Amino acid sequence: MNELHFLNIRKRFRLNTILDGLELSLCAGRCTLLTGDNGAGKTTLLRILGGFEKPDNFQVDTGFCVLNWRQYRKTLQGSVLYLHQQPYMFEGSVRANLAYALPHALPKSEQVERIRMALHWGGLERIADAPAKQLSGGECQRVALARAWLRQPGILLLDEPTANMDKEARLRTVSLLRQLRDEGKTLLIASHDPDYFSSLVNDHLHLHTGKLQAVTGAPQFANIMPLHHAAT
Ligand SMILES: Nc1ncnc2c1ncn2[C@@H]1O[C@H](COP(=O)(O)OP(=O)(O)OP(=O)(O)O)[C@@H](O)[C@H]1O
Numbered sequence: 576m577n578e579l580h581f582l583n584i585r586k587r588f589r590l591n592t593i594l595d596g597l598e599l600s601l602c603a604g605r606c607t608l609l610t611g612d613n614g615a616g617k618t619t620l621l622r623i624l625g626g627f628e629k630p631d632n633f634q635v636d637t638g639f640c641v642l643n644w645r646q647y648r649k650t651l652q653g654s655v656l657y658l659h660q661q662p663y664m665f666e667g668s669v670r671a672n673l674a675y676a677l678p679h680a681l682p683k684s685e686q687v688e689r690i691r692m693a694l695h696w697g698g699l700e701r702i703a704d705a706p707a708k709q710l711s712g713g714e715c716q717r718v719a720l721a722r723a724w725l726r727q728p729g730i731l732l733l734d735e736p737t738a739n740m741d742k743e744a745r746l747r748t749v750s751l752l753r754q755l756r757d758e759g760k761t762l763l764i765a766s767h768d769p770d771y772f773s774s775l776v777n778d779h780l781h782l783h784t785g786k787l788q789a790v791t792g793a794p795q796f797a798n799i800m801p802l803h804h805a806a807t
Contacts, residue, residue, distance in 0.1 A: 578600055578603070579601050579730075579761075580600045580638075581636075583597075584598075585630060585633075586616070586623060592785050593619050595784070596785075597786070597787050599780060601761045603759050603761050604759045605761060605778060606776050606777050608778070608779045608780070609764065609766070609782060610790070615782040616782055618765065620765075621733075621734050621763065621765055624655065624657075625655055626657075630644055654729040655729070655730045656728035656730070657734070658732065660735040660736070662715050662719030664708050664715055668703065668705060669699055669703050669704070669710070670703050672722065673718070673725060674690060677725060693722075697717045697718065697720060698717065699717060699718060711744070712738075713745075713748065717748065720736075720755070731761070733763070733765065735766055735767070736748055736766070738766075745771055749771065753774070
């Protein structure tokens with residue numbers, strides 16, 4: 576799937592309209608940055624696209640057909656991955672956490688090999704046997720990205736993936752995200768820190784009073800709504 580065009584995304588919490596008829600396109604091999612003030616609705620949008628939050632209105636044009644949210648959820652389940660700001664780590668080692676991303680039916684020898692590759696990909700070899708629950712925020716994020724790499728989703732939705740990281744952890748995370756994008760994954764990143772992702776981002780959208788606005792260059796909002804190919 577090269578491009579998904581989302582239309583008429585609406586979400587209200589009681590009388591509070593959070594998303595007011597959003598329209599956006601996500602393309603394979605492109606990274607879109609989503610900014611917006613606290614409470615603007617970034618997480619809500621990511622959760623809707625991730626299939627966790629039911630919208631009041633939603634359509635997606637896949638190029639072949641137009642789906643509602645329920646159909647989208649069913650059709651794209653498994654190819655869309657939502658990564659929480661504080662990724663959940665299971666009990667056990669980093670190695671064991673990576674194993675959760677693999678199909679149970681995979682032969683043991685292949686599991687071992689894929690985990691070895693994921694440890695290498697994420698720069699996690701040194702902490703492969705460390706208890707995952709005791710990792711730092713940056714290390715957890717790298718484990719979550721390595722799990723994502725193993726699962727190979729088409730679309731990755733990332734909520735504040737570099738929040739509370741020091742510079743080195745941030746650079747390593749951005750480097751892994753760049754690899755995922757260059758492998759053809761679609762990335763949508765919600766963040767308050769556009770500068771951190773400037774080397775990675777193709778398109779920049781800003782969420783304000785329930786609407787999305789394309790950002791071209793330094794934070795300056797375009798008036799138009801069609802949103803991809805806006806920045807780069
Ligand atoms: N389940 C819910 N019930 C009621 N209101 C909610 C619910 N989830 C989110 N909200 C409200 O919707 C608004 C948008 O929240 P959301 O978390 O999407 O914003 P955000 O842009 O991600 O904010 P931040 O930058 O602070 O993380 C907020 O006012 C929040 O209180």
